[in-house]
Amino acid sequence: MTSIPFTRRLAMAAMTGALALTSMATVASADTTRLRFHTFYGTEIDPILKKFRDTVKENSGGDLRIQTFHGGELVASDQLLEAAKKGSIDIAHGHGGYWSGQVDIGNIEAGLPGGWTSLDEARAFFDSEPVDALLTAAYDEAGVVYLGKGYGHDYDLLTKEPVTSLDDLKTRKIRATSNVAKVLEYFEIPTVYLPAGELYIGMSTGVIDGAIYGGPIEYEQLKLNETAKHYTRLNMLMPGWTETFLANKEKWDGLSDEHKAIMEEAIAQFAADITGWLAEGNQSVVDKGDVFEFAVLPDEDSKQLTVAAQAVWQEEAERSARNAELIDLLVANAKAQGRL
Template structure:
């Protein structure tokens, strides 16, 4: 056999091997499912996101992968429901208030004043069969698949001066969002809305005397402890917001049962990790940064009563909203916050 024959065979063998390898690589690539997952959080939860992505990859043996996008990278957060319905995104992690114009229950499930006062209470509410049925139906009508909930953390009052009761606030101007402002108005408390980036100037110049915005860690991050140090637990809404995970129906149905379970477990872990991160952040604020107090129990109960106007405004939007509000009312009565 001459050199030319050997070379030809070697080349043909190499080409055959390369083609076979390429075919296997293509097949492996085709078997790998990649999901575009978009959150409203930024880089602050990157370690949590990395854990989530690694879990999904490892649990699936590499056959399911998460392509992760932070807040604002592909789609504005208030467009999440529409984007996942159209298939621009496969899974979104947002807040019902973002899409309340598209999904009737959005504001209610995101969190109304007086709706719940502990994480355990909120989880029990959303874990009930009745609430799960309402959520599943509402999001199906919006051409999405409801996957589950996440839970925020503290959402309370920061003021320059101590607060011992709601009556103390009647001579102070408080920054609040619209629904909270409606409740405070019931008690004769003046309110104004300012975006987060204006709270420091507003507090330091006396435009506002206090704010209802978040927990100790959020106030510290905004350096508001330089202008006000009295933090009052209002027992108005804890967690102060809830988070919602939605999927594109076609993408979800195309997943195997194994992939659906892995993804569901991964999302539950991701949501719990975010909640724990928020809790640790609030608990980790240095001692002495704020002086803590709690509204009297009677005042906190009155907040739920005063919030009924807000609840009924939402209930009037649809029969489904009324059904969800009915669940909240029954729970508030069971908890002793409503008669």
């Protein structure tokens, strides 16, 4: 019998070991569930995304893995719902305004002027059983699974001159989105729409005298503090937007109960981390002390904004019976809070 050289025996042993490892990796891979998660945010939230991925991996013992994609990376933000429905992605993180043409309640849940004035109020509203049931049904009809909400932060007025009341704005042109513009026009305040990238030029050249776009951090990032210094808290909509998490039905239904629970907990923490990050960013600008001068609109004027917003609310209510039901709940909440 011919003996096998020692070096060849080593090579064969190494090959056998490699094949065994490959086989084990294949089995492990087959047992690992991977989910494609697409947010509308960019790379600025990468530390939060990493924490999210690590949490899911750790809590599942490595059996559940998340692959994350930034805004516009695989699909445009206004296509997130459709992508989740078709399975191009497994979980979408966007907000109702992106798909209001596909889901009747989209604009309402994204945030209507006067809808809520604090994070606690917004959370309590969406956590209530009637509201949760309406959103679950609406997204089920749209072909996806509704997983829950996230919350933005400040959304207020920046002007070149100080504001002490709504009357001060009647001689100034304010940049606003369509729904906010309808509310301001109720008070005979002139409005115009400009995209974010044009706000600096618009403010510095006098095309606009103020803008309702975001919070202190957004205004500072756009360098608008170089053109306007007066930040007025309107108490019209806080948080200024809400965020929605949706899943592909087939992929979600295929998860074990344990994996669903892990995902729900991790998504809730991810949403809370986003809100915390936004809050910290806004507070950091306040703490600098010399970026903006801060003021608050009088309570009575803030309440009048909610009253004026009723025309916008009723437009949404007329879109469907479900919208009407959701608006009724929004009205009841506003009355309970003393704004109507």
